[in-house]
Amino acid sequence: MSGAMSWPFLRLYLLTLLYFSANAILNVMIPLRGEDLGASNTTIGIIMGAYLFTTMFFRPWAGHMIHKHGPIKVLRIILILNGFALILYTFTGLGGYLVARSLQGVSTAFFSMALQIGIIDALPEKDRSQGISLYSLCSYMPGIIGPLLALGMWQAGDMSYFTVSMIAIAVLTGLVGYTAKMDPEQSQPAPADTGQRTGMFQSFGQLVTNPHLFRCSVLMLVASLIFGAVTTFIPLYAGQVAGGNAGVYLMIQAAVVVLARFTVRKKIPSDGRWHSSYIMGMMLILAIAAQCVSFSTTGGPVFFYTGAVLMGTAQALIYPSLTTYLTFVLPKLNRNVLLGLFIATADLGVSLGGIIMGPVADLSSYSFMYMICAILGACMVAFAYEKRKAIVDQDTEEERVNFSGSS
Template sequence: METQKLWTKSFISVALSNFFAFVAFYYLLVIFPVYAITEYKTSETIAGLFVTVFILSAIIIRPIAGRWINTLGKRKVLMMSLLLFFIGSLLYTFIESVTGLLILRFFHGIGFGMITTIMGAIVADIIPEKRRGEGMGYYALTMNLAMVIGPFLGLTAIQNWGMNTTFLISVIFSFLALLIGINLLFEQKGMTNAKSEKEVGSFKIGDLFEGSAVRISLVAAFFAVTHASILSFVSVYAAEIGLVKAGSYFFVVYAVVLLISRPFTGKWYDRYGENAIIYPSLLLFAVGLFLLSSADSAFLFLLSAAFIGLGWGTTFPSLQTIAIAQSPPHKRGLATATFLSIFDLGIAFGSFAVGVIGAAYGFGLLYLVNSFYVFIGIAVYYVLHGKISALLRKKEANSIIE
């Protein structure tokens, strides 16, 4: 039987465009609090708003963008999102007030929210059905790599160059995302798929969310609380335990492990199903958090990064693949929007909650508690999806035997 081709020109284009957009996102994510505090003498609370406002606008726009994909078509939504994101990057050097920057961050977040929605919808159409787990794994890898490269470049730029140069670099990343995205427009000739409002039906609030994706999205949001503790505070924890140098390599190890494991985990997902991948991955995630909580050396600290990278880095794309696979083909954009919006709500809540808990009781105890929290999450996954998936797989196996 002929293997369906995954690494097409279109798949590579959407993955690269998504990668550069996420590099720009993470790049700005780390420099903005520093920029606000040093240039505008704001408090840490106000500095944090630059992140919150951006994520909030992305969450708000995603369900709307999911509907636009049905009414306007993928081509127009892709072009609009990339242009908005690029224009937002261009405007940072022209704004000279905190209020103006907050408004711009909200505007820029709209472009980013639309990009993440439309890219997810396009890549879901491009990936062959029988290689969806593998393809979505590689696609998610672009975000994981950006999570390493973006902050590293951002901190390097803000420490060594002026703000004009620092913002120019983000413009370059946004332009690359736009340029490759435009190329994708010409590659994907059948990307219009637009329907009139009459064809789609009268508007209802329920049209902003894909119901079939909600259950697995709630599972992702549950784990997002723990993931937020890694994203937001692992560097703070590294300083707290005297492992600052090791802290700078945490996400590098995280990404390297993902690169090595990705060719296998995606194929195993397609061959053995989601449960066979997600349960072991969550156990690895829990082990990684436990090691992190007790790390007293650089070796243990970075070993925890490897376990967390393999565990969570495999779980997240698997959950997103489930959300897309369960939705009708014409609602994949809306399913992607639903998944990411609910997941980001978990990140937003988690960043606040773990910050309060970590400050009160210490991050070592926080990560220890989180390792047990993951086991509760395994039960949540079983109830909301794993049990159903196992029954369906057993039914399919019986029908083949008969």
């Protein structure tokens, strides 16, 4: 096997699978534990949102530090912090969970940036979408079994199972991480580059001034908000759906993500062009998925689990598609930092799914909250067409004129 399926990359995918196994369990355990301790949806949303809210702030810095010191050195340091955060869950309550989620957020900022930048830099352009898709696939694979394991631990009423699982994941992730290798060129620190340092601080403005980054970031922000609302509140909402089971829902969603990313990984656009109808279709699927979940309290489990299938499909395609597109259109000098900003918008969206939608659920209902998510998704269908298509057409025309003038 070669390219994105060669052994060095397979080892990185295994590390990704182990690293995100803890979250597959925590995403169910924390809401259930919080409700058991009398926490409101707002409090649960804040605790859950603290993870990626922290990650968001550290993404750009992570991209800069990885550029400066190399991904391997950063990866090994961050795995120690991640292990400490996982162990912290085993002997603390809600306050400790908030601290642990924040520490996990810092770890994930550096972990995911190190692996994704390493994969992007090491693979040829034609294999980029495959590598990103396989990385994303492995980050979701634990979601197939993790929720059911978490429910089993919770229903058993013995938290020792939870303690053992967190310690085991921390140890295994550390062992695999310390033996992982990347291409020697990518493992070495980058030479000093004052342009990169300056760009790190100037890059924040490009979230608005760079049209490609701005549009992709807005689409990712809204999509991630919907994903975050599902992750945070489905364990609590499922009890209101006749025949609904949170573990089954999350298992179906994760299984669809894994299956879709594996089967269509070679078909995700990897040509640097904006495919308007493709993006619009993904956002439409996302909006329908949220509406199915919202309607399931009336329509029953058919709508509930249909929402899981559609949500998994959207989740499988949106992130790798937008990320791959940006690797082609962003300036190479600050690409790592700008990708960090883009991924930070995904983190922010997931956090807002808990932080903002928690109060909405408290003031109304879970069903109404998911209907709001559906409306937001529908708005992004129009946004993808009217804004992105115009920009790309303009860029294409400029390239055509420049080409004609030079020939």
